[in-house]
Amino acid sequence: MxxxxxxxxxxxxxxxxxxxxxxxxxxxxxxxxxxxxxxxxxxxxxxxxxxxxxxxxxxxxxxxxxxxxxxxxxxxxxxxxxxxxTTNETSLFRDIKQLDAFRDNVLKEKLDQQRKAGKLELNIWSAGCSSGEEPYTLSILIHEVLRMEIARWKINITAVDLSQPMIDKAKKGVYGDYSFKTTPDDIKKRYFTEAPDGWKIKPAVTKPITFQQMNLNDGLALKRIARSHIIFCRNVIIYFDENMKKKVVNSFYDNLLPDGYLMLGHSETLHKVSQSFKPIFHPGTIAYKKEG
The missing domain is CATH 1.10.155 (Chemotaxis Receptor Methyltransferase Cher; domain 1)
Incomplete structure (x- = not known):
């Protein structure tokens, strides 16, 4: 969003x-x-x-x-x-510093934990996915980290947005040059194919992702989301008042598995919203960890 x-x-x-x-x-x-x-x-x-x-x-x-x-x-x-x-201003690999920190720290930690537990599965929730750039970016990052090992993993990325037209666009997975303004050229070549109206994401990247229209104000709908290891909700709660922020963040807390992470936009914070998460500081981002 x-x-x-x-x-x-x-x-x-x-x-x-x-x-x-x-x-x-x-x-x-x-x-x-x-x-x-x-x-x-x-x-x-x-x-x-x-x-x-x-x-x-x-x-x-x-x-x-x-x-x-x-x-x-x-x-x-x-x-x-x-x-x-809502105006869906977004792009692939938006906020590179945050994504680098996520890949090198949060994602690596979660994958290592799952390996040690003998559970090769990872659930991510992209809440406010707009036209799909964020969940596709996350899928690409996971492919880049796991490489050939990904065939052994069960990766699930649940991507939701308030706008049905945005969900429809996301499902098509076709993007113009503007969406690639912060995307490394080698990533674009590796994970997209040229199409008449832009660049289309490859099927391997779309496979782990499920798109659906959802209102974050719908508590019952939120409870139907599978328990997550990581939640991305970037540039969404900034538009909520304090009561709504607390309501949504509490729902995220309930959804997260123990030691799960909530990732917010660079201008967003849980200060005055929730004391239930421990802020973990990384270069370029803060990851909010559910302890216990």
Missing amino acids: GSLFSSSITLRKSVKISDDEFVQLRDFIYEKSGIFVDIKRKYLFESRFSKRLAQLSLSSFADYIKYLKFGPNKNDELKKLYELV
Whole structure:
């Protein structure tokens, strides 16, 4: 999940939103997704949603709120709403320093532990996977570390996102040049094949990954995720308020196996959110460890 409400230039006249309408729409979004939108972003509601209102032939945000709550296609519109409130700014091998630290420390530790326990399996949860770049990057890193040994392992990467269109894009596994801006050339050549509309990920990389649409505000859905050795949730909880952060992080804690790790984005922290994890400092990142 990338930055919230990335503004864009549009020639369409924005529909004005009143303070009361903003609060109603903000609260509806929060109730459904856990994403909290600050009043300072009110003008971005106007620029982002005006085109959608025109498509629906709605003249006001009050009408749009009624449509979301009572319209005949309210469930489909909820998916559109999720697209409007999240901008999926991501790329393959995003934040190289963190990934290097993950590979050389967290991943190595987990693989060594599993070998010693005689359990050649590893479960990773990518929570907020956007269009798939993160879980594919993790799969590539595991392939790079295990090499031929990977045939003996059972690797499971569960990748979830709020947006169904992002999940659909992720399943296709085809990316343009922008997605490779921080990807080493040798990795691109080794794990992708050229396609008419970009570069397609090779089947060996996709094999361990299961994609599904999921709302992190849905506690029951979260409980259905298999217990994880490692959870990646980067650039997601930054959009939650304190209560939602605690709710989601507690769910991550419950999901993690003993001594499992939670990896957050470089600008995110568990400070004031949870005391249940031990921060482990590595060059380029902090890994939050569930002890016991």
